[in-house]
Amino acid sequence: MDPVRTACDLVTARFPDARAAFLGGSANTMRRTPFSDLDIVVFLEGPLAPYRETTEHADLPVEWFCHTAESYDEFVERETSDRRSPLLHMCGEGVVLLDRNGSGRRTQEEALTRLRAGPPPLSRAELEDRRYELTGQLDDLAGADDPDELVFIADRLLVAVAELILVVRRRWCSHGKWLLRRLREADPETSRELLLGYRQVVCAADPDLLRRVAADVLDGVGGRLVVGYRRDAPTGFRR
Structure with missing residues (x-):
């Protein structure tokens, strides 16, 4: 099975009006195994997105990550603040399956730029x-x-x-x-x-x-810390 061709066909059949789509994960890499699923990010218009869903094609799990442009930005910001962003990696390092009006390439270039910049530093x-x-x-x-x-x-x-x-x-x-x-x-x-x-x-x-x-x-980062450590409760927990 050609994972890119299969993913393209699945996107076309299920989301004919999608703006952009990417195949991420291990499916199209040397790390692919018989158990590797298809991780597909799809950009949609309208109120249905965002959502995540798992389907199956020829006994192969397909993980759908469906977003609007706005929800993608919100999810990436949330993930980036946690210093891990599956969406950035799937879009930046994945294969562009669908690209209407250049939005797919722009999304990939922006994702790669953010990946190369790295996560925010520790406070x-x-x-x-x-x-x-x-x-x-x-x-x-x-x-x-x-x-x-x-x-x-x-x-x-x-x-x-x-x-x-x-x-x-x-x-x-x-x-x-x-x-x-x-x-x-x-x-x-x-x-x-x-x-x-x-x-x-x-x-x-x-x-x-x-x-x-x-x-x-x-x-290497300052050593043990016990005595003197203190954290106040979040503001919402105060009476």
């Missing part, structure tokens, strides 16, 4: 929040005497360290396999050590390497 307060969280997780790891609890603690620690490395370097975050891919691109050596440390926890209940790697990353 001082945000960095302190992450240091505080990671300090607590390291203490949990050091104090764990239940091997099952140790695995759950290590799982959270693995993700927290990976995200910290990325956000400090103004690299885009993600979830699951894409988090690992972005970490490997940003810091392959630490990525290898971090994964090895995690495997040692899971397979041998040995947290030493994971603790050392996480502590080194934490030291």
Whole structure:
């Protein structure tokens, strides 16, 4: 199956009046597997969008991300503030399937520009929040005497360290396999050590390497933070 041709046919059949469409994700890359679905972003006019829907074509899941120009901008702003934007990646790095009046190319060029600029930098307060969280997780790891609890603690620690490395370097975050891919691109050596440390926890209940790697990353951004940390409740929670 040609994923681009299939995606084009699906867009034409289902959304004949669409303004633009993109095929994102792994389907048209070397990372494609027999289980890769089709991630398709479609720009529509009218009140139906935005919405997300999963359908099926020839036993293959199709993920539809349907937007208007306005909803796309709103979603991207929200995602960007969280330093991860699937929409920017799908439109900026994906394949243009449909382009009416140049809107598809313009959207892709703008998405690529924003991707290359990277996510917003961490504020001082945000960095302190992450240091505080990671300090607590390291203490949990050091104090764990239940091997099952140790695995759950290590799982959270693995993700927290990976995200910290990325956000400090103004690299885009993600979830699951894409988090690992972005970490490997940003810091392959630490990525290898971090994964090895995690495997040692899971397979041998040995947290030493994971603790050392996480502590080194934490030291590189200011070190442990416990005493003196304070955050006021959001304004809406005050009486």
